[in-house]
Amino acid sequence: MAGPTRGFLGRRRERDPRLPPGQYDVGGDWPVLTAEPTPRIAPETWSITVDGRVESPTTWTWDDVHRLPASDYRGDIHCVTTWSKFDTHFAGVSVDTLLEAARPTADAHFVMATSKTGYTTNLPLEDVTGGRAWIVWEFDGEPLPVEHGGPVRLLVPHLYFWKSAKWVTRLTLLQRDQQGFWEQNGYHDRGDPWREQRYQGD
């Protein structure tokens, strides 16, 4: 750990306790960070599949997921590029609901989320269960904008936001962890903002 930087005062002395270390409050803005062109996905062509280490691989269409019990998230999100956004509201269904139908086998310990674009991200299974992860299609009561992952994205708000895969179309349960897109490119396998797990080795 280096000492103080000469002449650096910093902007805030009163730090909002909702901010994890190294993060700042982006306010009303919502930056878009994506490594690929934004795809145009019609809801009627979208579906989500839960497969891999499950007893009953299952696919839901746009209409199917809307018939599942609704669930929402109110709270904060944190991007590894150091912005945090407070008091967001997303609506969709809990990942628990999908897993109850697909029934993970006893040896399932990790999840690979895959997007329509081919983007992938890996997560421990326990990070997407217990009411801590959703697939969502609404933000603040409106359809989720395409640049933010619409029609449907994964939402895992207690981890850095690259884990919340945009345009999600598949959750594959795995026995052993495999690295997704950013994880292969130097980012952390878990990505807990409160532990500042930004890069491999943190």
Add this chain to the structure above:
Amino acid sequence: MREVDRPTPRTVRLRLEVPDRVEHLAGQHYVVRLTAEDGYRAQRSYSLASPPGDPLVELLVERLDDGEVSGYLADVVEPGDTLEVRGPIGGWFVWEGDEPALLVGGGTGVVPFVSMLRTARDLGRADLLRIAVSTRTLADLPYADELRGAGALVVTTREASGIRPAGRLTAPDLVPLWEPGQTAYVCGSASFAEAASQLLVGLGVPAADIRVERFGPSGASG
């Protein structure tokens, strides 16, 4: 910190000597971390403009309105200071110097492309790169002479350029630059990156061949 200068009104160029540094690839970035006397920290990522062979590491920082880190780097840092940096970071938006590439940059989004261009020159392979740049005015564009000297198409959105009126980058601008087999790299503000990547998709460039790096607030205009 070895050298500090201000190539445009809103940017500062920092050249650092980094002890025991890990060699980077063109397109990668460094994290700069500032620490106040009371332990308060702020950190941001900045693309490198220098090629791997440069003995110094060069960062080009745009001073953002109310920018906590960029304001410090633009106004306070001077040669002889010590900064905490971490890097290189990022394994996706990189060019390894052996494949043809189309580089499309908006404003300070040209910075990783300067690293790619310098790397190509060091390798004697500048023929592999085609470059298109959008900037508000020529005076706002860092590395303008270097980019134009390398044959980059420079489009200005707030002033005429020669016989061309002010205007955004268009699909016909990119047609002569695109060749099958290229990887396209797009870097700029969120709105520029979105527009430029959709231009490429519209030209038939496979989405899988387009790599995008976006920065800044969502509402920024290119």
